[in-house]
Amino acid sequence: MSEREKILGRIREVLKAQAPPPGEALSEPDSIRSRQCLPKVGEPFDEQIVLFAQKLAELKADFQIFNSDTEMKQALVSLRDTAGWKRMARHSGPLTDVLCPVLGIPCLLTDQPYDVHDLEAADAGISECDALVAQTGSVLVTNRSAGGRALSVLPPHHVVLARREQLVADLPAAFELLKQKYGEDFPSMISFISGPSRTGDIERILVLGAHGPKKLTIFVLNTNH
């Protein structure tokens, strides 16, 4: 008998004896009940984007919203100049393809297999995302939508380019979106990123950039595509 059968056999045997369930049976689907328990998020876009910005400020991430491609390009250029980026990495996507070439610095593309040393040498990683979550200030990325597993975590500065319609209200909505978008064919990595990498391991004092990015910048394009 394999270990699998042994363990499952033991489980089936002991589960014949019942343990009392906690509280009443659930009449509604759990996701509706979850939403009623979780922190409240308003309906209108304006309210949600304000909440999102507030959460990002708490998380010490940078956030800006732009009314045109041109404005966003200018902001990227000034980010490059203030931070002194020499090399960058990105993946190919509708926003990155249009906006990133303006930077004019050596650029690694992570859509195809790449050398990890090149990614490690990049000063910034620029990616798109699947969604932005107003409730928690999170960016939802997958390795399919954001250039692999490492682009959003290895370079010291992660820049996210997003569109306004990517903002969702809360975590239940983000999971609904994942299920609708990918069905059964999920990417092999999905991550909710909430602020730059951090640690509190030394005397519970917050330090940013423990292993992942020290800086997280989120640019949102406020036009409908």
Place this chain on the structure above:
Amino acid sequence: MSTFASQFLQDAGRATDNSDQRRFIRTALGNYEIARDRHKGSFQDWQGARQLAAGIKWEAVNHLDKYLEQFVLKLESRGTKVHWASTGLQARETILQIVRKKKAHSIIKSKAMTSEEIHLNDALEKEGLQVVESDLGEFIVQLRHETPYHIVFPCMHLRRGEISALFQRELGSAPTNDPEELTMIARRVLRKKYITADVGITGANFAIADAGMVSITENEGNARLTAALPKTLITLIGIEKILPRLEDLALFLPMLATMGAGQQLTCYNTLYAGPRQPGESDGPEEWHVVLLDNHRTQLLADTEQRDALHCIRCGACLNVCPIFRNVGGHAYGTTYSGPIGSVITPHLRGLQDWKHLSNASSLCGACTETCPVKIDLHHHLLQNRRNAAQEKPAFLERFAYQIFSLLVTKPALWSLAKKMGRAMQPLHKIIQGTPLDPAKSWTQSRELPRLAPESFKDWWRKRR
């Protein structure tokens, strides 16, 4: 008394004598409580969330066979290799075989309490492999050859000065008392390790049955790097980590963050559905998931305490426990400390050896009240005491109660005992505190109350 019990008494005694250290831990946990309460307060219905979470974990644990099979089927369909291990030894052997086959030299690990439970690092090091813990706190305790002090905050017992001295000694770094600089020293050292490691090893926070995914929660990004860069990835998961549905995470992720570290959401909550898939540009070529039983099915058999398997290892019960706060994590001598550790360790490692932890409790119930999945922790401590006494009654305790029962059921004997007690009490001073003192465990730190010169019964009789 078991050797574990006397060791516990000794270590707990030493820890409680150190008032500086106790103040240090109390301050850290006080700050945690402020942040935790702020985020708890942002929930529309925290008690409703606890009820819901407890219900979801009950569903998962009480249909564990069904959900595990679903989880494994999905994982395997995307090319993940799943291994089952009944014991810690089997899990270690499975992992050793994988690293041998890969001819690995260096291993990068992200935090996994299950790996502490099965002493994985020792086994890998004996094999001649270099194993590096990448979580900052784990990295620090590994350099000190210590076990984690706390299941969420491994090095919360250390001050920056001690960490600086450690880094100077072990890494040759310059002295600094700045937490940021100290963090950057570790960052520089570990960056190289991710890139050169042959194998990555992670733990898991949740195993999602319907989607066949493993969910890992972390703040630092070390687990994400561990799961992105090495060619082979191994994930060790306790079989109780199951959640039925992907959307259950919408509730569990913020609850874990709130109770674990006083955050709304931990920095990275990442789901893994397989190794690198066709068309993907990075990620491990091979992913091995090791499912660990190691006495969990034994706990599952105990219907009274089955809910201890609902635990999501947030550490909230440790943080509020007056015993943990004073004796600290190392005194327990266990992988899992605090109330949850006192409840489950007797199941994992033997009731008679570890029953003393169930007495190291004030039964105040703070643990039960704070638990996000509503585990009835302090009643389980009482049940452990009862089970231990039933299984192996303490001779002296039973003898004492037999005498007591005799005295209180025979009025003549009782009255004689009273008289003798009154006559003998002045003599007690002579033996007080010596090994001859029958009340030593009381009198070494407290006054023995004096018997009244006259009993109420005598007084009442005289008045009538």
